[in-house]
Amino acid sequence: MKFGYHSGYWSAKPPTGVEGLVAEAERLGFDSLWTAEAYGSDAVAPLAWWGARTERLRLGTGIMQMSARTPTATAMTALTLDHLSGGRFVLGLGASGPQVVEGWYGLPYPKPLARTREYVDIVRAVIARERPVEYAGEHYRLPFPGGTGLGKPLKSTLHPLRREIPILLAAEGPKNVALAGEIADGWLPFFFSPRSDAYYRERLAEGFRKRSGERSPAADFEVLVSAPIVLDDDLERGIDKLRPLIALYVGGMGAKGANFHADVVARMGYEADVEKIQNLYLAGHKKDAVAAVPAALVQDVALVGGKDKIRDDLAAWDETVVTTMLVRDEDPRVLRTIAELMD
Template sequence: MKVGIAAGYWGSGPPRNVDRMLAEAEALGVDSFWTAETYGSDALTPLAWWGSRTSTITLGTAVCQMSARTPTALAMAAQTVDHLSGGRVIVGIGASGPQVVEGWYGQPYPRPLERTREYVEIMRAVWAREKPVTYEGRHYQLPLDGGSGLGKPLKSIVHPLREDIPVYLGAEGPKNVALAAEIADGWTPLWFSPKSDEFYRAALAEGFGRDGARRSPSDFEIANVCWLGENDDVEKAAAKIKPVVALYAGGMGAKGANFHNDVFARMGWADACAEIQELYLRGRPDLAAQAVPTEMVEDVALIGPADKICEDIVNRWKPTCLTTLILGGWPRPENRERILEAVMS
């Protein structure tokens, strides 16, 4: 299993000490570095800024919001950073949910799987640069249908460094996971749990079995962000992550339309999720965080003292379908090498 590190998306401002963390990570043989976006910082600018300080580490987005850019715009950005980094980019994309897509980006949300398929096809046509790009889809048309009539098929001025930049799909539900296995080069889960490994393997197998599937299980990458909370007291370690779990399970989506809530419910936490969501939507995120069981955090994160974290990595996480464990937190200096070694050995 490979190991990555995540800077994620920003809170009220840039996270501190990312340059130092990234330099240490690259020196220790960490494979990849990942940024993200929701409705604040974007994923591409920090990736290019911090990535420019590196020379070997792979640079990935987990994920870029599809609704934030047209397919050609993201293809342009990806091939630009890929050139500047010497061919080290992974383009992770995701459909997000209706609250963000319609509320922040002002774009329609329905039929996200169909839209994802069209999006990826257009990006690959840009990078292939075989001819001017035309596309007739339900969601995207090049040139635009119903415009001025002056639209012209165009071919990228830039010759991509790589004509086939890896595309990973951020997915949580089984249909979207199957789509990732069918059309993408990798899958980026959110709130993956080792206890759900069999469920996800079945969804992936469905995608791999479809006619024209792009990859097979042997050359498909699965890179999961796993929160890391170090503390000799497991409860104190969990307390640092409970507000994040509460935000996603309770506040990232409307009642009845929260895909993160659905993920935790499938793990067996439906009752806890209902309480967390009710408290969050009532304006009490503090109480929602308190309602998150520690065991629920342990299902999706690495928490506790270093010995326990290493044991969990070896016994619970490494036997799963994951190929890369992206740490959502940088291990303490005194434990860093053995935690990384537990993943990579």
């Protein structure tokens, strides 16, 4: 299992010290650097800014939201960053959720699977640059069938450095995970647990069986998970540090009945806990929601504890479908500890 560094979301202002952490990750032999976006900072600009200071790290978006850009705009960005990085770019894409897609981008959310399939088709066509791009889908049409009537099929003026750039899909629901196995080069899960490994292997296998043409379920299919890591010899204190993060995603990221993070946790067997956390969080009782996060859940989806415990826990993760664990921490000591455990 490889390790990457994930810079996470920006909050009210840019984070400090990331340049040093990125440099440390590269020095320690980490495989990749990842950035995020929601409805504030974007994923691309920080990746280019910090990535320009690296030589070896692969540079991935975790994730670019599809509704934020047309497929051709995303392909242009991928082509550009792949050239600038010398072929180190990895395109992580995701559908996001209805609150962001409809509330922030002003676009319809329904049928995310069909929309994703069309989106990836167009991105691949632009990058391959075999012919002018034409597409007649339910959600995307090129050229636009209306307007002035002057639109025509176009081919990127920029030639690709690589004819294929890896595309990874963020997915949480079983059909979405299967879609990643079918059309993508990798999967970006959220709230993954080693206990769920068999379940997700089968979902990916469903997708692999549907692959067509030359796109077979190759051995290099990637699964990269951003698992919270807290290095603390006091286990209970470490667990308490992660409870607010889990409560936020389970309780506050999405409306009741449309929170995909909560659905993932419920499928692990925490249905009653999810219900309680959501009810408390959405009612404004955030402290109570945080307190309602079970310690067992924290340890299911995170690495927490002293160095020896994390080493032991990593053994279980290493047996799963996960190929890369993305470390998201502001303490360089955590990165160095992980590097030691990699050996």
